[in-house]
Amino acid sequence: xxxxxxxxxxxxxxxxxxxxxxxxxxxxxxxxxxxxxxxxxxxxxxxxxxxxxxxxxxxxxxxxxxxxxxxxxxxxxxxxxxxxxxxxxxxxxxxxxxx
Numbered sequence: 001x002x003x004x005x006x007x008x009x010x011x012x013x014x015x016x017x018x019x020x021x022x023x024x025x026x027x028x029x030x031x032x033x034x035x036x037x038x039x040x041x042x043x044x045x046x047x048x049x050x051x052x053x054x055x056x057x058x059x060x061x062x063x064x065x066x067x068x069x070x071x072x073x074x075x076x077x078x079x080x081x082x083x084x085x086x087x088x089x090x091x092x093x094x095x096x097x098x099x
Contacts, residue, residue: 014070
């Protein structure tokens with residue numbers, strides 16, 4: 001199956017990933033959750049709700065940023081491929097080229 005067929009059929013998802021246990025991301029994820037739990041401990045219901053709203057906004061911003069970064073990276077890769085397959089503007093003739 002080609003990459004386009006896999007993409008069409010939903011076999012490719014660049015967003016969903018499993019976290020490797022013991023990785024740096026895993027360590028930071030656990031630390032973040034631990035600190036979040038310490039922070040909200042003893043807070044009022046209103047303070048907890050406000051904190052959750054702040055986190056939702058941050059996650060929303062992060063999703064927009066990651067989407068834009070992915071799209072820009074994909075476009076850059078496509079532009080590189082276009083340049084690779086286009087006729088180069090040369091000042092010299094490479095010695096390996098057949099005449």
